[in-house]
Amino acid sequence: MWFHLELKGQGYAAARYGVATSDTPFGPFKFIRSGRVNPGIYPVGFAKPDTTDLKHQLLFPELKSWWTPEWRKQIERGMFWMRDFEGGQMSRDMTIFIDDDGKAYHIYSSEENLTLQIAQLTDDYMQHNGSYVRVAAGGQNEAPTIFKQDGIYWMITSGCTGWAPNAARMFKAKNIYGPWEQLPNPCRGEGADKTFGAQGTYIYKVETAAQKKMFHGADYVFMADMWNPKHLSDSRHLWVPISWENGTPVLKKQ
Template sequence: MRRALHIIIGLAVAACVGLLPAHPAAGEPGAAAPATVTNGVRFTDSAGRVLHGHGGGVIKTGRYYYWFGENPHPNNRFRYISVYRSTDLRTWTFRNHVLTQSSARELRVATLWRPKVVHNARTGQYVLFLRKERKEGDFGQGRVAIATSRTVDGDYTYRRSFRPLGYKSFDMTVFRDDDGRAYLISTTNKQQDLTVFRLTPDYLRVAARVTTLRGVQREAQAVFKRNGVYFLLSSGVTGWQPNQARYSTARSMAGPWSRQADVGDSITYGSQSAFVLPVRGRTTTSYLYMGDRHANAWGGRVKDSEYVWLPLRFPSARTLSMRWHPRVFVDTATGVVRGAGSGHAYEELRARHSGKCLAARWSRADGAGVMQRSCGVAKDQNQHWQVRSLGNGYHRLVVRYSHKCLTVPGSSTADGTRITQRACGTGANQQWRITDLGGGRHRITARHSGRCLDIRHGSTADGARAVQYTCKGSPNQQWWRAGAPY
């Protein structure tokens, strides 16, 4: 009943969509106050439920931002495309599952990725674009799917799927230019090329191929425009594993596009690009990188994925930079977006006495042991730790390979208790105080016991176990923090 009423109201005011502010729903602020977003975590909506914005995109209508995302079954098959709205980009209220398996027969067995929505001012329709395959790992279809709605967060009518001008299309995005023209940017030619297509005026079909960037081997593309310059940001083709983000620029969507340049670190801070959002306020316009930290990379599911949002910076008109920040400050009223804090997305923790790195076993199982090992290289994800502040003086230490937390089993307070990894929870036995001792040295103390992270008997051997022990200030209880090698 609520949805039917929403649609009736939406049809009555369709001509004004995007011009008049909507009334806030319960749990949404009446005005956009500045907010801080924490990176490298799952987001929750205003009701405390996990937010599913995976692979998604954002469109602003009136004073609201609407975030569309994948909300799949546990096996990654399509279930819903969900939409949330916000005024401050921090507090998100669930609005609707705009597209579901029951929306069309063709969607009953399908996988849909990369939901992006553009508004067509001429037709008054919102047009939803998606990548469509039968299932994960099956690239046989290579199609683009389209659905439309008269209201931004209403039920979308599934139109069809197609291959643009006969090209198999893999990852894709859409971009609406200032003049109202819209473009589909697809990964084509067995994921070797990026092809730019111009859409028809109603955005429902492809009018022409505009240009092709050949041999670039890119996906997860995002396009935005700043001061007359088009930026095309994308990821390498490495499945669920993160890699080096790169970008090209042009003065026209037809190109010529510049040679690709790196941005961020070599794993894009453990993320893959999904969208770049212009945040336009009364004093400035900022550009917010929105990335997915895919849970599939550590043996999880899309539904468990996390997010990395970072401010983009522009050293010159056609260059781009991005640095890691554990938090991001957003003021949608002024348009100011800036990083809060510094450090590294992932760290090595090196024992002072041995110079070796804290490492979990090459296992994703709860209870797998933690020890010291000779410090490795980029592939040694079991030595890469996310140091996640809890805002109360304590941290969780999350190993990149398994995404599990450094844990004192059973909340033991005994000296010599062996440290393990375990699924992250709320227990004090997974919370650690990191105390700066000066000279780059740190003490790491378990909250529940007050005991120190220690290498047993001060051994310098590979495989020596990590334990908790009464703090004595010895070198085997002191740790150097350094950025993990990628």
């Protein structure tokens, strides 16, 4: 089990992953480790500037004002990635995806929730193998969910608006390392601009004939949390079968 771990009394500052194991899905689980992702390792495809002083070029002068064009450019270039280079990358909202070849990937919101990262795991799924990529730098995505159909990877994410729902985002790629292309909101119908009041948590592959009948013949189901911030333990769930329009996934609430 991979999970988002925060340290007591530190709010969301720790931004660590955690790993625990069990002989059954029902537990008991044994805590193995927690940490930041891939400390001291460059991401795949990172274009180093023509200088040996990369840290100085990315971090200084340090930009205190957020959301300016200059600040966004530095985020895209890797300002927060460089800040966390030695200690490891932040890991908050996350999912685990196992590809057709059995390789597993940890997909998580990083760099102050501004950039997604996709990191490959070791063959035993217990730790990172050092290969990772940055996706949608500066785009402020969280709650990543992912599936693969006919050789294409599809990822549905959420914006960062706290407990309040927002419009879903969607990305596609032919390779899990990208490049990833952003597409319009996949939701259709009433409530589409707020993802029907929910936020994605996982995309489930429908396996049996009985399940396919239950989900109107869909091959995948978008699973989402309907947060109740005043009583979080009473938050509900929304499952939406994934259908297709012109070769693109869409979500239509039944």
